[in-house]
Amino acid sequence: MADFKIPVDTRPDDQAAKRLGGPIHAERHIDIICVGAGASGLLMAYKLQRHFSNFTLTVFEKNPEVSGTWYENKYPGCACDVPSHNYTWSFEPKLDWSGVYSGSKEIYKYFETFSNKYGLRKYIKTEHIVTGAYWNKASGGYNVKVKDIKSNREFKQHCDIFINASGILNNWRWPAIPGLDKYKGELLHTANWDDSVDLKGKHIGLIGNGSSGIQVLPQVQTIASKVTNFIREPTWVSPVMGLEQHVFSEDEKKDFATKPGVLTEYRKGIERGLNGQFGIFLKDTKPNKDTHAYMLKQMKLKLGNKYLEEKLIPDWSVGCRRMTPGVNYLESLTKENVKVVYGEINEITDKGPLCEDNVEYPVDILICATGFDTTFKPRFPLIGPNGDNLQEIWGKEPESYWGMGAADFPNYMIFLGPNSPIGNGPVLSAIEAQADYMLKWIDRYQTYNINTFAPTHDAINDFIAHKDEFMKRSVWADPCRSWYKAGGPEGKITALWPGSTLHYIEALMDLRVEDWDVKYNGNRFAYLGNGYSRTELDPTADWGYYIRETDDDGPIARNKKLRLINKSGTIAVASTANFVFQTKEDSKSRAHL
Incomplete structure (x- = not known):
């Protein structure tokens, strides 16, 4: 065999590479601004730091601390209605949750610890509120107007990509009841607790009697002389949401911390159950009918009062409004010092509510557990290249691309935007999927010479048409008053994804670039650069990395790839069955490992 001489290294030096434009997929510097340092904003900062280089990130947070809604909400009984060990990032478990449903202070501490552990504070400017974002026609990107709350100074900062992580259950508001300002007692809102x-x-x-009211009542009932709960409509209160409340023992915490696989399997078991509940939300399915029968029986059992049963148990389907685990709520309604007043409040006098029964109810303290502005409109003017304001466009009915993008607003991405899976199953896993999807676009923007990217009108119109048709089969279409809808009980469902959370995760695994209007800086193939691969410019890389002894490639076909990802064939079917309908004893046995 003839001798073969390896050719000399002909790679250009750094200066030559720059003159030639760099190799294929050269990473240009990008400036990113993110609104909000709640769960979504912190996750984006973490993932950008972990996966990217050559970027600048600024996260503007209006509060003095991180964690968003979990910093703000401090009312008695405030907790998450998702089991604690599954209200964490998939990769970041917490070993020492106090109980199955932990309070807001403990959840706040989880996200604060996450921020500190990974050094995310360097990206975050607290007590800075974004007051506007305006497309820069000359350079592309957005000029973002920001107010420094401490100094009362306003300034502008430019970004190539603008991310809105301000959240949906975060912008609290007083109820629109006439005379609220006339009330002379102590006035409190659950999201602005004193x-x-x-x-x-x-x-x-x-x-x-939404989520906040359901959590507040059992706490204040035990210390108040009397509680009058004003309720204008019925709601399904979940006596069991897979697991009853349970305080973890020190032995259980020790097992979680020291026994390999114990906590992971516990978390997976709950997650499988949460993901197994989607059938509840589809009309006339067995899970829907069984859940209805089960919850009806449980509510009647816990209320034991014909008047309360008549007023509080809905005619519409289970799940039309968000189901909330009512730990001691239904029992509290039956206590001697609790009175339920059903119907509309016509006005608030200086003494208290005046209701549609023409009776005035004087109270010492009035607590408004009345929720948030859930219209999905940005909280600041967002002006696109055409001069349009997204606040006005989304004023009546918000229409997004898969909860993450808006037509005619390039380089703008949203966490938990319209029609995200916020009530379809585990929500934090959906946020992770959204973050990964955004990062794929950021990667393309950084390495493909892209100037702008935005979802097309056609793609959004087709998605909305599919979503509206799907929702006809869902319980969410029932005539209940819910923040899931725009325009009242008969309105379109604008908050929820047309499918399960697992369905959403699979939908987001790959970019559908064909659904996006992509414009380039000059020639779309300029990213090909100087003809060199990135491999050739790395002296430590193997230039023959594709030569091997066997075909060890992973699957290319989507379904085969998914079966590897989801570990198909490793789980017994019975292990996730009937999660919703566990007995109390079975729930406790799971909680006790």
């Missing part, structure tokens, strides 16, 4: 107000021995008025 710990200095003493509730002990007082007559408390509580407006609302």
